[in-house]
Amino acid sequence: MADIAKLAKELTSLTVLEVNELKNVLKDEYGIEPAAAAVAVAGPAAGGDAAAAADEKTEFTVTLKDAGAQKVAVIKAVKEITGLGLGEAKALVDNAPSAILEKAGKDDAENAKKALEEAGASVELA
Incomplete structure (x- = not known):
């Protein structure tokens, strides 16, 4: 088994x-x-x-292209979306473009994209 x-x-x-x-x-x-x-x-x-x-595509990758002017808000959003620690989330944001979610379902990917854009980030959904 x-x-x-x-x-x-x-x-x-x-x-x-x-x-x-x-x-x-x-x-x-x-x-x-x-x-x-x-x-x-x-x-x-x-x-x-x-x-x-x-x-129809079933898996998506959410890529952070640029943090924009509200970097702290974007770091918080990345932390919430990924479940990473603050330092790890900051590293993803600092090293943009970065894949925030991979192989995510359509709803999860769209929700993550929306949250990141509301925080001021430039995001790509692929």
Whole structure:
């Protein structure tokens, strides 16, 4: 059971490039088509275009481009968003551009962007 949990943890931490490489290995060496398995499990989007649903981005990166004039407010916002300590949050702000959140859900990313912009920062959502 511990091996399965370890495998699950490793799979969920793969980057996009690593997932693509895994897909190729499964296809070339084992004849497994990951996309076909995903469609069979997930099925088409109800009442919508399946291609559009597949293209919709689910993970976002919030990048602090510039702290602006209200640096202290931005540091506080970064601290609240990330849960980092004050010194670590200050280091992120001082070293902008910095990724504040990575692989965040749409709502979390938009909320973080809004909080940082309200604090006076210049932010990019990708």
